[in-house]
Amino acid sequence: MVREVDAISEDITLGTASPDPESTIEALIKAHNNLPRDTDLSDGQLLSWNASEGVLEGVDNGAYAVEKIATASGTGASGTITFASIPQTYRHLQIVGSARLDGAGAASVVLLRFNGDSSANYDWQLLRGNDTTVLASAAVAQNAGRILGATAVTAPANEYGNGTIDIPDYTGPQLKSARGNSVYRYGTSVGELRIEDFGAWWDSVAAITSVSLVANSGNFTSDTVFDLYGIKAGA
Amino acid sequence: MNNKIIVDCTTGAQVEEPLTDDEVAEREAAAANPPPEPVDRLAALEERVNAAAALAEQANATAQDVAQAMKPTR
Numbered sequence: 001m002v003r004e005v006d007a008i009s010e011d012i013t014l015g016t017a018s019p020d021p022e023s024t025i026e027a028l029i030k031a032h033n034n035l036p037r038d039t040d041l042s043d044g045q046l047l048s049w050n051a052s053e054g055v056l057e058g059v060d061n062g063a064y065a066v067e068k069i070a071t072a073s074g075t076g077a078s079g080t081i082t083f084a085s086i087p088q089t090y091r092h093l094q095i096v097g098s099a100r101l102d103g104a105g106a107a108s109v110v111l112l113r114f115n116g117d118s119s120a121n122y123d124w125q126l127l128r129g130n131d132t133t134v135l136a137s138a139a140v141a142q143n144a145g146r147i148l149g150a151t152a153v154t155a156p157a158n159e160y161g162n163g164t165i166d167i168p169d170y171t172g173p174q175l176k177s178a179r180g181n182s183v184y185r186y187g188t189s190v191g192e193l194r195i196e197d198f199g200a201w202w203d204s205v206a207a208i209t210s211v212s213l214v215a216n217s218g219n220f221t222s223d224t225v226f227d228l229y230g231i232k233a234g235a
Numbered sequence: 236m237n238n239k240i241i242v243d244c245t246t247g248a249q250v251e252e253p254l255t256d257d258e259v260a261e262r263e264a265a266a267a268n269p270p271p272e273p274v275d276r277l278a279a280l281e282e283r284v285n286a287a288a289a290l291a292e293q294a295n296a297t298a299q300d301v302a303q304a305m306k307p308t309r
C-alpha cells in the first residue's frame with residue numbers, strides 16, 4: 001500500500017498524476033491510516049500529504065491516542081500482579097481488566113500499590129451502589145489503596161469484576177492518585193449487582209514506574225486479565 | 236498465595252516468582268489487620284431511629300402509668 005502511495009506521490013511531483021490528485025491522495029491516506037501500522041512510519045505517526053513540498057510524509061499524531069503497553073494474566077497461584085518498568089513517555093495510564101479471586105466469600109476487592117511501596121502512604125474512598133442502597137467507606141494511612149471490586153470463590157461461575165483504572169499524569173510533579181470504576185455481580189438477586197467507584201491516593205510525588213494489583217484475599221484466577229494502556233495527550 | 240506475577244513493560248514478558256519472606260510477612264500482617272469493611276450508614280441510622288422511637292413509646296407508656304397512679308382516689 002505504501003509503495004502505491006509512494007508511486008502516486010512521485011506522479012504528483014512529476015506532474016503526471018490524474019486531474020484530481022489531491023482527492024486521490026487524500027483517499028489513499030485515509031485508506032492507509034486505517035491499515036495496521038506500517039514500518040515506514042514511526043510509532044504514533046500518521047501518513048500525511050505535504051502539499052507545499054508535494055510529498056507524502058509521516059507526521060506525529062497530534063490527536064488523543066491510546067496505545068497498549070502490556071497485558072497481565074492471572075495464573076491461579078499469584079495474589080499480586082505488577083506492571084514493571086512502565087515507559088515514562090505517555091501522559092496518562094489506564095488499566096482495563098476483568099478480575100476474579102479465589103479467596104473466601106462471593107465479593108472481594110483488588111488493592112493498588114505504586115512503585116512497590118507497601119508503607120502506610122495510601123488513602124482510599126469508596127462509593128458503592130447496589131439496588132437502592134448507596135454506601136460509602138474510606139480509610140487513611142493504609143499500606144495499599146482499594147481500587148476495583150472483584151468476585152471471589154463462592155460467586156457463580158463466569159461472574160467477574162470488570163473495570164477501569166485511570167492514573168492521570170503519572171510522571172508529573174504532584175501527589176499521585178488513581179480512580180477505579182468497576183461493576184460485578186455475585187448472584188442473580190436484586191442487590192447482588194454492584195457498581196463501585198474507588199479513589200486511591202498515594203502520598204508521593206515520585207514518577208510512577210510500576211503498578212501492582214493485589215488480591216485482598218487469595219489469588220487471581222487464571223481467567224483474570226489486565227491490560228495496561230498509555231494515553232498520549234495530543235496537541 | 237506464595238507467588239507474584241511481574242510483567243516487564245519494555246518486553247511484555249510475564250514471569251511468576253515466589254514472594255520474598257518480607258512480602259509473605261506483609262501479606263500475613265495485612266490479612267490479620269484488614270481494612271474496614273463498608274458500612275451501610277443509612278441502615279444504621281434507621282436502626283437508631285427505630286430504637287429511639289421504641290424508647291419514646293416506652294417512656295410515654297410509663298408516663299401514662301405514673302399519671303394514672305397519681306390520680307386521686309375517692
